[in-house]
Amino acid sequence: MGYVMETYSRLPVSLVKGSGCRVWDDTGREYLDMVAGIAVCNLGHCHSKVARALKDQADELFHCSNLYRIPKQEVLARMISENSFPAQVFFCNSGAEANEGAIKLVRRYCNTISKRGPKIITLSGSFHGRTLATLTATGQDKVKEGFDPLPAGFLSVPFGDIDAVAEAIDDSVGAVMVEPIQGEGGVRIPPAGYLRKLRKLCDESGLLLVIDEVQTGMARTGELFGYMHEDIVPDAITLAKALGNGFPMGALVARPDIAEAFAPGSHASTFGGNPLAVAASLATFSVMVEEDVPKMSRETGAYLQAEIEEIKRLHPSIKEIRGKGLLIGIEFDADISSLPKDGLAKGALLNVVQKNVLRLVPPLVISKGECDEAVSIIDSLLKEKGL
Ligand SMILES: Cc1ncc(COP(=O)(O)O)c(C=O)c1O
Incomplete structure (x- = not known):
């Protein structure tokens, strides 16, 4: 029995450090953060x-x-x-x-x-x-x-x-x-x-x-x-x-x-x-x-959505991609609840809502290069899972 009430099903990782769109666990492993503490660290970690x-x-x-x-x-x-x-x-x-x-x-x-x-x-x-x-x-x-x-x-x-x-x-x-x-x-x-x-x-x-x-x-x-x-x-x-x-x-x-x-x-x-x-x-x-962060969110969000659209045709289980700015949902016609855990192995923090929607809510300061990295990780995860 742990001493903390079990109101969350927690992933097996302990995050101890963050900077911009990156976080590190207690073994020093780095992750690209597409969750931002669930739409919290909009300016990036430790701004x-x-x-x-x-x-x-x-x-x-x-x-x-x-x-x-x-x-x-x-x-x-x-x-x-x-x-x-x-x-x-x-x-x-x-x-x-x-x-x-x-x-x-x-x-x-x-x-x-x-x-x-x-x-x-x-x-x-x-x-x-x-x-x-x-x-x-x-x-x-x-x-x-x-x-x-x-x-x-x-x-x-x-x-x-x-x-x-x-x-x-x-x-x-x-x-x-x-x-x-x-x-x-x-x-x-x-x-x-x-x-x-x-x-x-x-x-x-x-x-x-x-x-x-x-x-x-x-x-x-x-x-x-x-x-x-x-x-x-x-x-x-x-x-x-x-x-x-x-x-x-x-x-x-x-x-x-x-x-x-x-x-x-x-x-x-x-x-x-x-x-x-x-x-x-x-x-x-x-x-x-x-720093007109709304503009950043608009522009990078449009870029990220377009990048995800590019991989959609490779993954028939993707039903719809939707969102505004950097609040983006990728809906699947399958249960994808295991993606956040699988994402850890590939060095990314990912989040799923309602069991079938991958919700991307990274820090709004995410670069285009980091968006590409996220899309490539998602693409390879989906390929591995046959989705
Ligand atoms: C739209 C909306 N309202 C309220 C809440 C509750 O916020 P908190 O968890 O800070 O109490 C959330 C949390 O996800 C939310 O998304």
Whole structure:
């Protein structure tokens, strides 16, 4: 028996060091990282500016409570708002917490300001986290098994079907919460125009549109945030994963007139946005904007997708290649759950979702040469497995 709870089936490798798109295990073996801690280390491992910011902050102050002003938090909140939409920000520590905060904010807003019912519509196949409310919001039964009783207040409608959302709306509903691309669900992209239609529907019915950008945010899909592909303005977005480039950090970003529903005492987090976390995130966000990382993601993503298209004809089990920026899914008509383990033997970290989709989410700083290397490893793995 190990001392760590077995909530993950872990691969037999211990990673101890990282730099850019490379990681090393405890025997010194090098791997090309096509996972980036699941869309977390978007600027690459141990990015010098983020590491510097953390080291400098560690010499000054690790933590102080949100009972006091935290100046870098104010700078970061402003930077997020100026690069998204006029908003106020609540800082927390993870994606589930950011979404939990969004759910609470929707409820407070509906119960105290808009007087609409506080139910939230979410989509089949979605993933919003592992707290009780966020797993209930999640559109996948497997994450709910054995956790009854689940909280009330969520309605699930089929993915990508705008008419189904329209039909589900009545006075009891106050918001719709969606991912621009379903990452955990298998890199599923809704039909073009879906978010725009959703925005229109929410405007007509007085609903809030909450966009879960935990995985799609921070340049992952080739825009700073995934919703930007459709030129809409959300009412709230949630962030985590790449916000701290590996330092745990989450954020709920909401229109100020909605954020107003929270008063001192209605929501809180001991660690949320502490000095170390905001130092890491401020450095990360600054690099994203100053170095136009979304463009990098767009261009390299297009290159990588085209390279994968090239090998598709050699592998009849590949059904579809899809993605935006560097959130790419290769769907197979076979169970490919063993690929991550086989990938280790070839020197690559690979990730599979829903048993049949190879999800490529490397650091956004990956070079074209490294993309070629990844495609060649995938090609040879598929050949060996007869896929
Ligand atoms: C879209 C989305 N929302 C929420 C979460 C939950 O984030 P966390 O694991 O940081 O709680 C995830 C994690 O994969 C996610 O992809």
